[in-house]
Amino acid sequence: MIECKNIVKTYQTGETQMNALKGVSFTIRDGEFVAIMGPSGSGKSTLMHMIGCLDTPTLGTYALDGHDVSKLSDNELADIRNQKIGFVFQAFNLLARASVLRNVELPLVYAGIDPSLRKKQAESALVSAAFPEKFWNYTPNQLSGGMMQRVAIARALVNNPSLILADEPTGNLDTKTGEIVLDTFQRLHMEESRTIVLITHEPYVAEHAERIIHIRDGEIVSDEKVKNRRIVTNHNHAQ
Amino acid sequence: MKTADLIHETYSGLTSNKVRSGLTVLGIVIGIASVIAMVSIGQGAQGTIQSSIEGLGSNLLSVVPGIVQPGRGIVSSGRGSGQSLKNADGDAIKNIEGVAAVSEELQRRFQIVSQVGNNTNSTVIGGTADYATVRNITVDSGSFITESNDRSLGRVAVIGPVAAVDLFADTDPIGKKIRINKVDFRVIGVLKAKGGSGFFNQDDTVIVPLSTMQKILTGSDFLSTVAVSVATKEQMPAVQAEIIFLLLDRHHVAEADFSVMSQADILGTLTQVTTTFTIFLASVAGISLLVGGIGIMNMMLTAVTERTREIGLRKAIGARAKDVALQFLAEAVMLTFLGGVIGVAFGWIAALAVSAFAGITTSVSLMSVLLAFGVCAAIGIVFGYYPARRASMLNPIEALRYE
Numbered sequence: 001m002i003e004c005k006n007i008v009k010t011y012q013t014g015e016t017q018m019n020a021l022k023g024v025s026f027t028i029r030d031g032e033f034v035a036i037m038g039p040s041g042s043g044k045s046t047l048m049h050m051i052g053c054l055d056t057p058t059l060g061t062y063a064l065d066g067h068d069v070s071k072l073s074d075n076e077l078a079d080i081r082n083q084k085i086g087f088v089f090q091a092f093n094l095l096a097r098a099s100v101l102r103n104v105e106l107p108l109v110y111a112g113i114d115p116s117l118r119k120k121q122a123e124s125a126l127v128s129a130a131f132p133e134k135f136w137n138y139t140p141n142q143l144s145g146g147m148m149q150r151v152a153i154a155r156a157l158v159n160n161p162s163l164i165l166a167d168e169p170t171g172n173l174d175t176k177t178g179e180i181v182l183d184t185f186q187r188l189h190m191e192e193s194r195t196i197v198l199i200t201h202e203p204y205v206a207e208h209a210e211r212i213i214h215i216r217d218g219e220i221v222s223d224e225k226v227k228n229r230r231i232v233t234n235h236n237h238a239q
Numbered sequence: 240m241k242t243a244d245l246i247h248e249t250y251s252g253l254t255s256n257k258v259r260s261g262l263t264v265l266g267i268v269i270g271i272a273s274v275i276a277m278v279s280i281g282q283g284a285q286g287t288i289q290s291s292i293e294g295l296g297s298n299l300l301s302v303v304p305g306i307v308q309p310g311r312g313i314v315s316s317g318r319g320s321g322q323s324l325k326n327a328d329g330d331a332i333k334n335i336e337g338v339a340a341v342s343e344e345l346q347r348r349f350q351i352v353s354q355v356g357n358n359t360n361s362t363v364i365g366g367t368a369d370y371a372t373v374r375n376i377t378v379d380s381g382s383f384i385t386e387s388n389d390r391s392l393g394r395v396a397v398i399g400p401v402a403a404v405d406l407f408a409d410t411d412p413i414g415k416k417i418r419i420n421k422v423d424f425r426v427i428g429v430l431k432a433k434g435g436s437g438f439f440n441q442d443d444t445v446i447v448p449l450s451t452m453q454k455i456l457t458g459s460d461f462l463s464t465v466a467v468s469v470a471t472k473e474q475m476p477a478v479q480a481e482i483i484f485l486l487l488d489r490h491h492v493a494e495a496d497f498s499v500m501s502q503a504d505i506l507g508t509l510t511q512v513t514t515t516f517t518i519f520l521a522s523v524a525g526i527s528l529l530v531g532g533i534g535i536m537n538m539m540l541t542a543v544t545e546r547t548r549e550i551g552l553r554k555a556i557g558a559r560a561k562d563v564a565l566q567f568l569a570e571a572v573m574l575t576f577l578g579g580v581i582g583v584a585f586g587w588i589a590a591l592a593v594s595a596f597a598g599i600t601t602s603v604s605l606m607s608v609l610l611a612f613g614v615c616a617a618i619g620i621v622f623g624y625y626p627a628r629r630a631s632m633l634n635p636i637e638a639l640r641y642e
Contacts, residue, residue, distance in 0.1 A: 054555060054636050075559050082557020089639065093552040097255045107556040109244045155556070 001065055002028040002051060002163065002197075008059035009046050020046040022218040023060070028197065030162070033189040035198045035209035043218040045167075048199045052085055052165045053077045065162050082111050086156025090168035092148045094140040094155075100126070101136050104154045111159065121158050128192065129154035130184055146177030153184055157194075164188070164196045170205055182208045183232035208232070240562045249569040252542070260574060263531075263538045267578025267618070268585060270528030271611050275586025277524045278607045280593060281517025283600035288509045292502055298339075298472055299373065300479055301500045302332070302465040302486070322461035323496045326453075328486060329465045335481045337474035342366060342373035342466040345452050345459065351445060353406035354416040361402050362444045363419055365452020373468040376441070381413045381428030389448040392455065396424040400432045401443040419445065420456050475501055531578065532618040539571050539626035550630050551638025564631035571623020572616060579615030583608055 009021040020043045028034050038044040049055040050062060053069055056077070062070045069080055081087075086107075094103050104122040113121070126136060131150045140148050149169060156164050166185065170178030186208060188194040198209055206212050207230045214222040253260045304323045329343035345365040352358040364370070368386045371377065378397065388395050396417060403412050412426045424447060433441045453459055469478045482499050490496055543550070550563055590601040 049636055052555070075561075078554065078557050078559045081555060087555050089552075091548075093548060093555075093639070095251075095549060095552075097251050106553070110240055110553070110557040110559075110562060112241060115243075159557075 001030050001063075002026075002195075003063040004050070004060070005062075006060040007047075007050060007057045007062060009043075009050065009055070010058045020218055021050070021057070024215070024218070024220055025060075026213060026220065026223060028163075028195065030195050031189070031193040032211065033185070033196045033198070033209045035200060035206035035212045036215060037200060037203065037206045037212055038215040039201055042216045044199055044201075044215050046218075047215060048165065048167055048197075051163070051197060052087060053080045082107055083159060084162040086159065086161040086164045088149070088152050088156050088164065088166035088169045090171040092140070092145075092152045092172070094148055094151055096139065096141055099137050099139055100131070100143075100151050103140065103151055104158050106155065107159045121160075122154070125154040125158040126151075128157050128188065130187070144177070145173050146180050149173065149177075149181050150184060153181070153188075157188070162195060164194055165199070166196065167199045168201070169198070170200070170202075178205070179232050186232055204230070240558075240565070245565060245569055248566050249573050252546075252566070252570050253573060256542075259538060259541075263534050264574055264578040264581070266531035266534035267528070267575050267615065268531075268582040270524065270531040271579050271582025271615060272585035272589060273524035273527055274521060274614070275583055275603060275607060275611055276589040276593065276601075277520035278517060279586070279590035279601040279603045280599055281513060281520050282604055282607070283590075283594075283602040284516065285510060285513040286602050287600045288513060289506060292506050292509070298469040298475060299375075299502055300467040300469060300475065300482065301505075302328075302467065302482060302497055303463070303500070304461075304497050306495065306498055322459070323490060324462040324465055325460060326449075326462065328489060329462065331485055331489060332465060332467055332482055335478060335485065337470050337478045337481075338467055339470045340369045340372050340468040342370045342468075343449055343462050344370065344464045344466060345449060345457065345461065346463045347452075347457060349419050349445075349456070351402070351406065352418045353412075354418075355407060355410065357406050357408065359402060359405040359443075361405070363452065363456065364444055364446045365449040365456070366446050367449050370446065370466075373466045376433065377431045378428040379431040380411075381426070383428055384446060384448050389450050392451050393448050394422065394424045394451060394455075395427045395448065397428040397430060397446045398426055399430045399440075399442040399444045399446075401440060402445055403429050405443070417445070419447070422455055528614065528618065532575075532622040535571055535574055535618065536622040536626060538574075539567060539623055540629070542570070543567065543626050543630045546630075547633065547638045547641040550633050551635045551641065554633070554635035555639060560631040563633075564627040567627035567630045568620065568623045571627065572619035575615040575619035575623075576612075579612050582615075583611055586611075 004027070005025050007021050007024045008019065011018045011020055024047060036044050036047060050057055053064070054077070056072065057070050060070065061068055064080065064084060069077070072080065095106070101119065101122050104125055105118045108118040108121060129150045131147070131154055135143060135147065140151065143151070169181055173181060182205065185196055185198065189196055198206065200206050207226055207228070209226060210229065211223070211225050213220055302324065326343055329341050332338060333341045347363055348360060349363045350358060350360050351363070366384065367389055368384055371383045379400065381397070383397055384395065387393070398406065398412060406412065406417060407415065412429060415426050417424050417426060430442070447456070467478065467482065469475050479499050479501060483495060486497055487495060553563060587603050590603050593599050594601045
């Protein structure tokens with residue numbers, strides 16, 4: 001459960017002040033699949049950093065699972081990210097020299113979990129992300145883009161987070177592989193009731209979510225259910 | 240983050256660019272190896288000098304004519320090497336409390352010919368029966384000079400093992416004749432080998448009775464050394480002061496025309512020289528270690544820049560600043576530690592090679608090995624700290640965006 005109330009983020013560059021977010025309020029319930037949409041410079045990245053506990057708001061409160069996280073220190077934020085948030089990035093951000101399994105285990109390494117338990121959790125996350133078992137010991141550079149993004153999704157799932165935060169997850173993929181990734185998210189949402197927040201500037205991608213929050217110039221311009229929701233029907237996981 | 244994971248991450252970080260890690264380690268290897276090798280040469284020299292001086296006899300005071308200037312060593316004893324010590328001085332010293340034995344000696348170099356025809360130029364020492372006790376020497380075969388030899392101007396000689404080989408080659412010298420300065424002497428004993436180094440080889444000497452030396456060979460009443468054996472170590476300073484006082488009085492001089500040196504004095508001067516030498520060598524080697532350390536820092540800074548996105552990701556998925564700092568610090572320390580281990584091995588091999596091929600005594604002490612490892616760890620931490628701190632302070636948002 002995400003509750004944002006009047007979030008303001010101000011950046012100070014030299015003499016000028018820039019308001020990236022000008023009082024944003026919304027709530028995302030557990031199990032929702034929400035897209036945050038807006039053109040570049042709209043403040044959607046800043047909002048993603050707030051929701052992802054990578055940054056704290058200048059004003060306003062942000063409660064994650066009922067706990068106010070808007071005034072925490074860097075180390076406390078790191079722990080929140082480690083336990084409650086799973087990130088999926090546009091550029092995958094996998095460790096090139098580590099195996100798929102090791103990449104997925106990485107958040108658990110920082111959580112201080114024992115290797116045997118870590119492996120079990122990583123394996124079940126890879127299964128959830130529909131990542132084929134025969135590639136588990138490959139390194140990321142031996143995989144295609146779609147495969148890499150599924151490793152990243154598994155890594156986001158591995159700590160059983162309250163929230164999966166995907167920042168332009170299809171931005172580096174072609175339409176077909178992008179669909180596979182979106183299908184994975186839809187399946188995780190429907191079958192495992194995961195809470196997913198998707199940040200994108202493409203309406204086509206956003207329409208795969210249940211609800212779209214439009215943001216422009218640091219303010220929410222619309223927040224509504226998707227009327228003609230796109231559901232990926234062609235479950236092609238081979239690629 | 241657990242230690243095993245830290246080691247895993249460190250290993251994976253370092254092996255991702257093996258050539259660069261290898262070259263960086265090489266810098267440390269060269270530094271540590273040269274420190275170990277250089278210090279071993281210095282300490283080897285020190286050890287040799289120390290053992291040879293301690294071998295001269297225990298609790299020994301040497302009274303010599305002339306002035307040994309403090310801090311200038313025994314090499315510069317040219318000034319005032321006049322003749323001022325007499326037999327009577329030795330007798331007077333015997334009465335000082337705490338003196339165990341006194342050996343009056345007169346030393347000069349002569350050409351010596353043996354009856355088999357070999358000849359050598361060697362040091363001939365006129366000594367008394369106490370010479371053996373005071374100088375801590377023993378005879379290997381035959382006997383040493385006795386008091387009656389000394390009283391009766393006996394033409395007998397005890398020769399050192401090196402002189403024995405020079406004069407008689409493989410044959411047994413006991414009972415054979417040698418000719419020193421046109422006077423025949425009968426060899427009555429051969430000394431046990433003691434080894435020597437530096438300015439004087441104790442094994443290349445011929446010892447004759449003092450009276451014979453003074454009256455027949457040199458025609459001089461004077462002594463070149465009075466060696467005094469003191470009963471206990473604690474009495475040495477008192478006896479030394481007493482001898483100075485006594486001889487000043489006997490010689491009727493205000494300023495000493497003689498010097499009284501203890502082993503500590505001789506050792507002190509020589510140790511000073513070898514210590515300076517060791518420090519000089521170590522600092523030359525230390526500079527290369529410093530250069531190696533800068534290499535580490537350079538590599539780590541490059542690694543932090545290259546892996547900015549990785550750092551951003553690690554922070555995003557929950558690594559604390561401390562975790563990131565530790566990872567980079569561990570990489571730096573691992574590099575220097577690896578360099579240290581290989582460096583100590585190479586340094587040791589180099590020291591052994593110097594001993595074997597250049598004939599210089601070297602000694603690799605546990606102390607210098609431990610010191611090398613300590614310095615390695617310190618270099619890893621000092622030169623790894625700044626890059627590690629820089630990595631840990633990166634803002635995750637900016638780090639993730641870094642191109």
